[in-house]
Amino acid sequence: MKKIAVIGCGAAGMMAALAAAQSSASVTVFEKNEKPGKKIYITGKGRCNVTNACDVTDFFGHVKRNPRFLYSAVYGYDNSAVMDFFENNGCKLKVERGDRVFPVSDHSSDIIRTLYNAVKKAGVKVVFDTEVLSVESCEGVVSAITYAKSGDPITREEFDGVIVCTGGVSYPSTGSTGDGYKFAKELGHSLVKPVPSLVPFVIEEEWCKDLQGLSLKNVGLKLFLSKDENDKPSVKKKKADKPVYDGFGEMLFTHFGVSGPLVLTASCHYEENAKGKLLLDLKPALTEEQLDKRILRDFEGAINKQFKNALGGLFPTKLIPVMIKLSGIDPEKAVHDITKEERQGLVKLIKSVPMTVVGTRNFNEAIITRGGINVKEIDPSTMESKMVKGLFFAGEVLDIDAETGGFNLQVAWSTGYLAGESAGTIS
Ligand SMILES: Cc1cc2nc3c(=O)[nH]c(=O)nc-3n(C[C@H](O)[C@H](O)[C@H](O)COP(=O)(O)OP(=O)(O)OC[C@H]3O[C@@H](n4cnc5c(N)ncnc54)[C@H](O)[C@@H]3O)c2cc1C
Numbered sequence: 135m136k137k138i139a140v141i142g143c144g145a146a147g148m149m150a151a152l153a154a155a156q157s158s159a160s161v162t163v164f165e166k167n168e169k170p171g172k173k174i175y176i177t178g179k180g181r182c183n184v185t186n187a188c189d190v191t192d193f194f195g196h197v198k199r200n201p202r203f204l205y206s207a208v209y210g211y212d213n214s215a216v217m218d219f220f221e222n223n224g225c226k227l228k229v230e231r232g233d234r235v236f237p238v239s240d241h242s243s244d245i246i247r248t249l250y251n252a253v254k255k256a257g258v259k260v261v262f263d264t265e266v267l268s269v270e271s272c273e274g275v276v277s278a279i280t281y282a283k284s285g286d287p288i289t290r291e292e293f294d295g296v297i298v299c300t301g302g303v304s305y306p307s308t309g310s311t312g313d314g315y316k317f318a319k320e321l322g323h324s325l326v327k328p329v330p331s332l333v334p335f336v337i338e339e340e341w342c343k344d345l346q347g348l349s350l351k352n353v354g355l356k357l358f359l360s361k362d363e364n365d366k367p368s369v370k371k372k373k374a375d376k377p378v379y380d381g382f383g384e385m386l387f388t389h390f391g392v393s394g395p396l397v398l399t400a401s402c403h404y405e406e407n408a409k410g411k412l413l414l415d416l417k418p419a420l421t422e423e424q425l426d427k428r429i430l431r432d433f434e435g436a437i438n439k440q441f442k443n444a445l446g447g448l449f450p451t452k453l454i455p456v457m458i459k460l461s462g463i464d465p466e467k468a469v470h471d472i473t474k475e476e477r478q479g480l481v482k483l484i485k486s487v488p489m490t491v492v493g494t495r496n497f498n499e500a501i502i503t504r505g506g507i508n509v510k511e512i513d514p515s516t517m518e519s520k521m522v523k524g525l526f527f528a529g530e531v532l533d534i535d536a537e538t539g540g541f542n543l544q545v546a547w548s549t550g551y552l553a554g555e556s557a558g559t560i561s
Contacts, residue, residue: 223251
């Protein structure tokens with residue numbers, strides 16, 4: 135019987151342990167936290183968007199880095215398999231807007247409990263409060279790990295296979311502190327620089343801060359990238375003219391800039407060191423012409439009012455002073471004195487409020503880590519390292535990241551399952 139160590143008792147680790155145990159391996163999971171799935175607990179605002187019920191062929195379009203690497207893993211254990219697993223193990227699921235799948239109970243703890251119970255039932259040994267310190271290899275074959283339980287001396291234990299499921303570096307308080315990157319580097323693997331993704335933007339314009347707390351629904355957002363002042367060649371000229379993201383939804387102003395679902399999705403397309411420009415469309419359902427007519431109507435009904443008192447029908451109250459300032463129109467001006475050019479300028483502004491992205495927030499606020507173990511060095515049909523036999527990787531530790539909507543957990547389930555199944559049957 136093969137002896138397999140799984141490092142990390144998160145989504146990928148539990149799925150890998152289960153699949154390895156089902157392949158008749160003797161499996162031990164090492165987790166530095168005191169309980170399983172600390173990150174799963176906070177997913178989907180505590181509800182856990184466990185996967186996405188989209189057609190599996192559409193899945194890859196939502197994966198931003200290295201979707202093709204995932205073909206074997208996802209086709210081998212897809213979103214239907216994940217849904218069947220939870221349903222068959224007593225955790226009923228429901229599908230919401232955008233094909234997002236959640237537990238009927240709306241409690242992420244039910245996902246953790248179902249998975250952990252299945253892991254235990256399969257005979258897996260799980261050791262908590264135990265940090266893996268290193269992974270050893272001998273002549274190109276994985277040989278052992280060292281680990282320490284809090285307060286205890288370091289232990290060295292031999293294994294036939296090791297599956298690294300340590301996650302990325304986002305929300306490090308959940309235990310994902312990049313240890314897997316260290317193990318991989320020590321064993322000769324290269325790393326694609328980890329950067330925060332699905333993360334809020336820091337905005338240069340001071341007026342954003344005045345809008346702190348304001349949430350906007352049904353707005354459009356475009357992200358453009360241009361070269362930074364040092365003229366870094368990373369962002370090609372054509373990218374500056376075409377939006378790298380064009381979406382619709384909900385966003386939020388904060389004390390540093392912008393956040394909310396629309397912004398987080400846009401951040402998948404942001405490139406570090408690039409100067410980003412956001413154009414916010416406050417009335418995406420109207421063309422410029424339709425909006426101009428609408429404003430004309432509003433102005434006709436407020437012909438003797440001052441400009442500052444004629445915008446109540448167009449914007450939330452908090453936004454009015456900012457829009458007045460950005461429009462450059464004198465707030466005291468009587469509506470009947472506003473020129474056609476001024477009105478058309480206002481229309482253009484409403485359709486594309488400009489904001490300058492100076493960067494993103496850090497890993498503490500990033501839903502996902504972009505970058506990680508270079509997938510060119512991993513066999514996509516097994517998740518085994520091409521450099522060290524018996525060494526496997528799964529989940530967010532890999533250089534794979536996807537949009538919100540349950541896709542990142544599906545990556546963890548699919549790669550975890552494949553890594554576990556492969557490790558359990560190594561020769
Ligand atoms: C706030 C938030 C909300 C999210 N919501 C969703 C969502 O609704 N849907 C979705 O699809 N994705 C969501 N994600 C992303 C998703 O949670 C992750 O992509 C996924 O959990 C990654 O799983 P993983 O097993 O690879 O890593 P992790 O979940 O990070 O697990 C890694 C585990 O390894 C352990 N570990 C690390 N180093 C060691 C070591 N040296 N020794 C022992 N143990 C170690 C850690 O303690 C941790 O438990 C969300 C993420 C965040 C932060």
